[in-house]
Amino acid sequence: MKRILLLGAGRSAASLIKYLCDKAATENWRIRIGDIAVSHLQPLMDVVTCVDLINFDVHNDRQREEEVRQADLVISLLPAAFHIHVAQECLKQNKNLITASYVTPAFKTLHEEAQEKGLTIMMESGLDPGIDHMSAMALIQRIQAAGGKLTSFKSFTGGLVAPESDTNPWQYKFTWNPRNVVLAGQSTAKYIKNGEYKYIPYHQLFRRTDDFFVEGYGHFEGYANRDSLSYREPYGLDGIPTMLRGTLRRPGYCAAWDVFVKLGLTDDSYTLEGSEKMTHRSYVEAFLPPATSEGQSITERLAAYVAIPADGAVMQKLVWLGLFEETPIEMTGATPAQVLEKILKAKWALAPGDKDMIVMQHLFEYEQDGELREITATLVATGDDKTHTAMAKTVGLPVGILAKLLLQGQITNKGVVIPIHPELYRPVLEELKQFGIDFIEKERVL
Secondary structure: OEEEEEEOOOOOOHHHHHHHHHHHHHHOEEEEEEEOOOHHHHHHHHOOOOEEEEEOOOOOHHHHHHHHHHOOEEEEOOOHHHHHHHHHHHHHOOOEEEEOOOOOHHHHOOHHHHHHOOOEEEOOOEEOOEHHHHHHHHHHHHHHHOOOEEEEEEEEEEEEEOHHHOOOOOOOOOOOOHHHHHOOOOOOEEEEEOOEEEEEOHHHHOOOOEEEEEOOOEEEEEEEOOEOHHHHHHHOOOOOOEEEEEEEEOOOHHHHHHHHHHHOOOOOOOOOOOHHHOEHHHHHHOOOOOOOOOOOOHHHHHHHHHOOOOOOHHHHHHHHOOOOOOOEOOOOOOOHHHHHHHHHHHHOOOOOOOOEEEEEEEEEEEEEOOEEEEEEEEEEEEOOOOOOOHHHHHHHHHHHHHHHHHHOOOOOOOEEEOOOOHHHHHHHHHHHHHHOOOOEEEEEEO
């Protein structure tokens, strides 16, 4: 029997847990799930016999050592900052590890030791990063095998709300970690366009967007992710003139979010004095300059300060959030970003019956046989309900498939690995089709 230790049972874990449970009998697996709280998974125990639930504290050295020791494979869906502690324990005890998170500089230092020990630390294996790598590499290698030369690659992904559940002026609801949404984009975005390096600092990020259209789903806007340049070498695109990776939102979202950036509401570097006594209104007030004229309202002051129309669509979004109401914050020692997160969580939660939606679009331009051609590859996935969301499926299922392949001995890549190799992405992409996760391609001559 193979023992799988899954650490992290949050929003993105539901579909992974179901996949592992569905395969447990035929694959002879025993699954142990640990998180700071696992009570929400208790109903699972009524329908499966292959799962153990434990309260897990990643900072408890003794518990971490004991749990990893008993496992044949460790999967971490913990917050990204905690993966390194798990990885270091896995290296000590010669255990393979899978995560869905980015390869950080700290993880790169583990590569050589993992290789020497014959271990696989599989990372960037969820949605974005994950499915984006796999699907992009499949097309890149197909184009190159046919003699094409890539001149431009753009890739955008968004975790959004399905059209039938799109019920607020932001056209957005939380489908993954709210904290990550609030803190998104807080490093300079880097990419290359027509052979020139481009940099977008955080305070400009949400003002510089690209427009997209997905047939059947309408218009979107995209802002650049942090570092598009680092993927040129892994993708085999060192000389490509244009390469950009980004995030999708509905039109108007970025202009409204830019207000939070201008005000400083997304800052997580200090705590607010007296936050326990604040209301939504006084929280916003704390970031505004004094009134310039008698009787000037708070909305008029904010509009003047951040240069938006006082009666426009952006202000309507802010008003809808209740930012100017006397609603108590009731948080002690909170950062501006933590207060904003609490406000948004109350308004952007998925309601009963709501469904989320993942949209991913790759845009390739390449030269072949004297022609400039374009391929657009689009993935749209819709969630089943609040538990088995599109986000949970697209993050969890590729992780689960890679876990199966690793335990079956089909993955021979050692060290810190991302799924950009054909022997990794081909079986994953093929099995994902069984779950309705597939791309629609369109090609044309430019």
